[in-house]
Amino acid sequence: MARVRPGEAANPAPPTVQRIRLRFAKRGRLRFLSHRDIARAFERAVRRAGVPVSHSHGFSPHPRLSWIGAAPTGTASEAEYLEIGLTREVDPAVLVDALDRALPSGLDVLEAVVASPPALADRIDATRWAIELPGVAEADLRAAVDALLAEESVVIERVTPSGRKQIDVRKALVSATVVTASNGPGLVSGAAAVAGCAILTVVVRQTTPAVRPDDVLGALDVVAGLTPPVPARATRMAQGLLDDSGHLADPLGSDRVTAQI
C-alpha cells in the first residue's frame, strides 16, 4: 500500500498496558440482544465513556474487546464476561461506573478486576441456568427431570446455520433441580416470576456446541414429552470452573482486589 512506509504499522496505535475483566448482566427486554448487538453496544459505550481502549492495528482498527461464551439470544444473564485492553491504567471501579452509565439500562456492568493469568477462557468450564416454566406443573417437571437424569445419554438435534447438529444433553448435564417460584431464588429475568411457576436449575458443562436451555427442554421433551405451553424464560446465573462438589468457582475470584459494586 502506497501510504504505508516499510517497517511501519498501517495505523500505529498506542500499546495495551492493562487488561480488565468485567462481569455484566443482560436483563429484561435486552435479553433479546444477540451477541453481535451486545458487542456493538459495548464498543459504542466504550467510546462514549471515553475509556482509553486500545485498538487493533491496520486499516480497519477495532477496539480490543474480548468476549467469552455469550448467552444465546433470548436468554437473560447475570454472568457474562469480557476483557478490555487499555492504553492507560484505569481503576476497575471507575471503569465499572463509567461503562455502566454509558450502556442502556438492561446491559448492566456489575464488577471488574485487573486481569492476571490464567486466561478467562481457562476459568470457565460450566454454566448454571435457571429456567422459568410458566404453566408447567412442578410435579410434571420433577418427573421429567428424573427421567432425564436416569439416562446415560440423551441426544437431541439442533438446526444451526452450518447444518444439523447432534447434541448429547445428558452427557453435559451436571445437575438439575426443581423449585417453585414462591420458595425459589429471586430471579432477575425482567418480568416478575409468576407465582407458582416451576423453575428448573441446571448446571451444564461447557461443550462444543454448547448445550443451551432450549436443548435441555428439548431433552425433557424427548424423555418425558414435556412441552411448555408458553416460551420458557432462561437466565444464566453463573459461569465458572466446576469443582468436585459441583459448585462453580468465580472466574474473577482470585483477582478481586476491589470491593464488589
Add this chain to the structure above:
Amino acid sequence: MRTGLGGGGVAPRATRLPSRCVTSVFPDLEPLLPRVSKPVQYVGGELNAQVADEDEWDATPVRWALMYPDAYEVGLPNQGIMILYEVLNERPDALAERCYAVWPDLEALMREHRVPAFTVDGHRPVGDFDVLGVSFSTELGYTNLLTTLDLAGIPLHTVDRDETHPVVLMGGHAAFNPEPMADFVDVVALGDGEEVVGDITDVVAAWKAEGGPGGRRELLLRLAGTDGCYVPGLYDVTYDADGAIAAVEPADPRVPRSVQKRTTRDLDDWPYPKAPLVPLAETVHERASVEIFRGCTRGCRFCQAGMITRPVRERSLEGIGAMVDSAVRASGFDEVGLLSLSSADHSEIAEITKGLADRYEGSNTSLSLPSTRVDAFNIDLANEISRNGRRSGLTFAPEGGSERIRRVINKMVSEEDLIRTVSEAFAQGWRQVKLYFMCGLPTEEDEDVLEIAGMAHRVIKAGRAASGHNDVRCTISIGGFVPKPHTPFQWAPQAHPDVVDERLRKLREAVNSDRRLGRNIGMRYHDGKPSLIEGLLARGDRRVGRVVERVWREGGRFDGWSEHFSFERWTGAAEAELGPLGVSLDWFTTRERERDEVLPWDHLDSGLERDWLWDDWQEALAGGEQDDCRWTPCFDCGVCPSTGQDIQVGPTGTQLLPLTVANPVGGNRFGSA
C-alpha cells in the same frame, strides 16, 4: 370512497380504553418475541430514546406516534423521524414515540394473540395517540401503512374514522403526490417538517382544549387552514371521458385551492438530531449523521429530491462542528456522515473536512460523504475523510452512460473528470470504485446504456495503470428510472421493464466482452418490475388507492423488498381495479403526458413554476444543459420568490470552534493520554 370491505384485518378493539389506562402492551408482546426473527428490533430501549411515564402521558395534550413504514433496520436511522422525534419531545405540550413496520412473522402472531400495533418506546397502542405521523421516503412503503392502521384498529379509510382515532398524517418526499393514499391519510404535510409539526400540535391542542368542537371534520378543516397542510378528503376530484383529471376542487370555502410546501429558513436554528438514536439492533446505517445543507440546484432532471427541496440552504461551519461534536459524544458512533444531496458542493467543504479530521485525529472517528459528485470531488477531500478511520470505496453517480444521455438528464459530469479522479484515488491506495447509473431514462437507446461498459473498462484500465497492479475493482450499480412528480420528467413516459431488462442483459454482455477487464467489474441491478409499480404509485391519482388496498388485502407487504414484492399481485390488482374505470397500469406509467393535462399533484405547490418545468422538459428532449444557479445567474425555476427564501451559501465567515476537553469523544474522567 368505499366502505364495508370485509376480511383481512383484526377486529378493532370493541371498546376504546380511556387514555388514562394507556399502558404498555409489552407483557402481551414478550411471549411472542422468542418466536420471531430478530426480536431485538421490537423491544426499544435505544440509547437516547425517550419514553413518557404514565403521569407525563396524562399531562401531555398532544401525543404523536411517528412511523417509518419499513423494517426497523431501515427506519431507525431515518433522519426525518429522528429530527421530529426530538423537536416534538422538546415541546412541553407534545410527546412523541416511534413505530416501524413489523415483519409478517410478528404480524401473524399479533393477529392471533390480538396484540395491537405498538410503539417501540413505550409499547403503547398506536391507536391511542392523537396523531400518527408517517414519513414516506418511497412509495413502496404504502402497503405497510395499511398493515399498521389495521393492526392498530384504526379504520383504513379516513371517512370511517371519528374523534377517537388518531389523525393520520403523511409526510416525506412521497407526500408531494399523496393522491394514491388520499383514501387512507387524513392530512399531508408538504415540505420541511421542523416547523409544521409544531403548528399541527398547536391546532390539535387548541381543538382538544375546547372539547373537540365540530368533531373530526372541524379538526381537519382547521388543519387544512394550516400552512403546508393538505387534507385530501376536503377536495373533490372529477375525471374526463379520456381518463384524465377534469378538476380538483376544494369541497369547503375554508380550504385553500392550492397548498404550498413549508421551507425551514435557517438550518442553524434547527440543530437536530442533537442526540441521535443508537440502536441495539444492527441497522443499515451505523453512523451519526449531520445534514450539512438542504436543497440542491444542480438541476438533475430526474431528481425529485433536488427539485422539491430548493432552495439551497447551507448549515454554517460552526453549526456543523457543534452538531458533529454533540452527535459523537451522545452516540459513541465511530463514523459521522455529512449528509446532503451532494455533500462535496458545500461552499466550505474543504474547511469542514479538514477541521473535523484534525479534531478527531487519533480517535478512530471517520467521516463519510454519502453523496458526492465527481466534479466537486478531489483527492485531498478523500484523504481528509478517510484520515482517522476506515477507508471504504469511492462512490460516484454518473447516472448515464453516454454524454448525450447525461445532457438529457442534465448530469454534466465528464468521463475525463471521472477517469482523472479514480486514477488519482487508485494511485493513493484506494482499490475500489462504485459507479451508479440509471436505465430507462427518457430518449434512451441501447447505445446509451452500452457505453456504461466502455466507461467501466476505462476505469479498470486507468486504475491498473495508476496503481501498478491488476487488483482494482469497479462495481456498477444500475437502477430503473422512475419519473417523479415536480420534476421536468413528470410528463415523460416510463420505460417498460422488458425494455430495461433487455438493455441490462446487453450491457452485461458488453461488460464481459473483454474478459480481462470484465472480471474486475461487478454489476448489480434489480429487475425493472418494481420500478414500474413505483412509477404507478409515484404518478398515480386517487383511483390508484384501490389498487394499493387490493394488493394489501391479498397479502402485499414490504414491497421495497424483492423477497416480498409480487409483480403479479400488483398487475392483477391494477387490472381488476383500474380496468372498470377506463385506465390502466400502462396509462399511469408508460404513457407520455400532454402539456395541458391536469396532473394529480398540480394543486400541490413545491415552489417550482409549472411552465419552467415544461420548458426544462423540452430543453431535455433537445439535449440542452441547465447550469447551477449557485454559480450562474438565476434561471427562474420559481422557488425563491414563492417560498420567500433565497439561496444561502457560504462562506459564512464562521469557524469550527476548537474543543476544550482533552477527549473529543467522551468525557475526560480517565485523564489525558
